[in-house]
Amino acid sequence: MPLRAKVASSVSRTAGALSRAAGRGDGSVIGGWIGLKIDPDLLAHLSAGRAIALVSGTNGKTTTTRLCAAAVGVLGRVATNSFGANMPTGHTSALARAGSTPYAVLEVDEHYLAQVLEATEPHVVALLNLSRDQLDRAKEVAMMAQLWRAALIRHPQLRVVANADDPMVVWAATPPADPARGAHPPHVTWFSAGQRWHDDSWVCPECGSTIQRSGEQWWCSGCPLRRPEPQWTVEDDGVIDPTGAWHKVTLQLPGKVNVGNAATALAVAAEFGVRPVDAVSRLGSVTSVAGRYAQVDRDGRNIRLLLAKNPASWLEAFDMADVAPTLLSINARDPDGLDTSWLFDVDFAPLRGRQVLITGDRAYDLAVRLDVNDVPFQHVRDFDDAVRAVPPGRLEVIANYTAFQDIRAELDRVN
Secondary structure, three states: OOOHHHHHHHHHHHHHHHHHOOOOOOOOOOOHHHHHOOOHHHHHHHHHOEEEEEEEOOOHHHHHHHHHHHHHHOOOOOOOOOOOOOOHHHHHHHHHOOOOEEEEEEOHHHHHHHHHHHHHOHHHHEEOOOOOOOOOOOHHHHHHHHHHHHHHOOOOOEEEEOOOHHHHHHHHHHHOHHHOOOOOOEEEEEEEOOOOOOOOOOOOOOOOOEEEOOOOOEEEEOOOEEEEOOEEEEEEEEEEEOOOOOEEOOOOOOHHHHHHHHHHHHHHHHHHHOOOOHHHHHHHHHEEOEEEEEEEEEOOOOEEEEEEEOOHHHHHHHOOOOOOOOOEEEEEOOOOOOHHHHHHHOHHHHHOOOOEEEEEEOOHHHHHHHHHOOOOOOOOOOOOHHHHOOOOOOEEEOOHHHHHHHHHHHHHHOO
């Protein structure tokens, strides 16, 4: 690297280490922020010489990135932003901290995908899904699909692993050729992990006609856009690869959605030449992901933390959670989005019949939603009150972003 980049990288590592030592955070942002101030091209310099995979989408990025890093790790050391800092500052910090590694797997905020593609020149990018999220400060789903599509047009040599079940992703991943530049659409490998959330993809992004569905299949009623045939599919508790071989997936992570994330990871690793039979056993080493799915014992309760930040992820959280006392916590701070009207897009009916407690800055918004859904609940002042209000045994905690971090910090403090 140029001398300026070397200095910036060293300062980035030092700043991150000081942040961790001072207990001010994990250093996954401040180090990159300072490094990029010294050398605005630091991310590009740190990326040079590495084979890189990017993972982007509305939901599942952090977990899929960890699974991808485990699978690609068959080949050698892998740099990754395992704490979920998914913007260029986080990428820069992660690569600087890792030092020289042949591979990197980076989670990328969907808004920053085009910028990170330019800086890192990755070998492959995984496109997971697109759904509504923080609409008071983020883009509409169709606008995000358009940004992805435009970015991929500029990288015709890129290899893409994309979700065949999401019409928005399929449209974004198949941009037309650009004859003026002699560019062709990127090479796409399709995976199918199942997609239960459909409410953001009823309208075709190409022509505006309705999307029709029958079983796993979907198609546009007005143009040729339709579900492509996937090469990687989830079947029962395993994954079928492009040769037709079935691989049993044994995870320590809950829910069918994570078997789908595992299928994505195997597909990404295959783009680096990793055989599924070699990668699949490594996926079981992933347990908690930046606190998600963590289980903590406290006062006779086994507490499990689940992050849910938008309607699609709440649907999956209900699938993961055991039928047990459940605490729901909702905030509406800047990282969460200030608008809580999305609560009315979530069907809370799966919670009927269990003890439900609510807390958080916007607990009363949640209370109205649960009342409309005929779900009885008990309001508690804080997490400690919730623990005392449930009998010994399992306590499921489902929270949006800052509420999740508050509860995680409380558990870390006590334990």
